[in-house]
Amino acid sequence: MATLSSLQSALGHAFRDPGLLEQALTHRSHGAPHNERLEFLGDSVLNFVVTTLLFGEHAEMDEGDLSRVRANLVKQAALADIAQKLSLSGHLRLGEGELKSGGFRRPSILADALEAVFGAVYVDGGYEAVRGVIERLYRPILGNIDMRTFGKDPKTLLQEIVQGRGLELPRYEVLATHGAAHSQLFDVECRIERLDVRVTASGSSRRAAEQLAAGQAIAAIEALGPVRKTARRGRKPAQLSLPVAVAQEKK
Structure with missing residues (x-):
């Protein structure tokens, strides 16, 4: 296992009891004491x-x-990404089976280990110590996201956009289904009549196709530019023709 001094430097916390950090990095497949109790504590600390x-x-x-x-x-996913940036995988203590199966790359193991590290920092240094570590790791993330849209799915975002423009809600229609019952593909159209936006997308479920279509509709609305306060009568905005997107629904 790589030296723990580099990880402590990346965290910004020098452990008075390095054994706590070692335990936080120990998966149950490696043996006891493992990191599950520290993970439980770290999850609560992180949320707070x-x-x-x-x-x-x-x-x-x-x-x-x-x-x-x-x-x-x-x-x-967010925790696993932070863990990768900390090179946490190189410090994990895994059993032989997990090592052979690539457990050091598994998002669930990385995320759990990072929460356990937060728990270990809390036990070792108290609240102010763990707050400093978490804030240091999250500050770059917080500075690069749009709080208004972060975490919202495309259908929700599209609904907010059209409502903000005083328009009717988007309409979704299944145009066709393809394939056998266990592997169907759904073609869905999303349209916003007053903007003359019509886009289609395909997915492995109706919901997946609607989400993809909503994402395309957002792009189409953005391409139209700012909202015009007045419009000439009899002139319709040009209809956008976008390629069909095909994607499998995330399991």
Whole structure:
């Protein structure tokens, strides 16, 4: 296992008890003591610190927005990404089976280990120490996201866009289905009549196709430019023809 001094430098916390950090990096497949209890603690600490940061710095956000942004900041994918940037995989202690199966690259193992590290920092140095570590890791992320849209799915964003322009809600229609029952492909059209926007997309479920179509509709609206306060009678905006997007629904 790589030296823990480099990881402590990246975290910005020097452990008084390095054994806590070692335990945080120990998967249960390696043996006891492993990191599951520290992970449990770290999960709670992380949620509280991120909540505190958002609450203190974004007075414009209501409870729903705070919950949405927090959920996306602390989800597995976000934690695994941070763990990769810390090169956490090189410090993990895994059993032989997990090593052979590439467990050091598995997002769930990386995310759990990072939460366990937060728990270990809390036990070792207290709240201010873990707050400093989490804030240091999350500050670049918080500085590069749009709080208004972060974590929202395309259908929700599209609905907010058209409502903000005083337009009717988008309409979705299944144009066709292809394939056998266990592997169907759905062709869905999304249209916004007053903007003359019509786009189609395909997905492995109706929901997936609608989300993809909504994403294309957002791009089409953005391509139209700013909202015009007045428009000449009898002139329709040019209809946009966008390519069909085909994607499989994320499992």
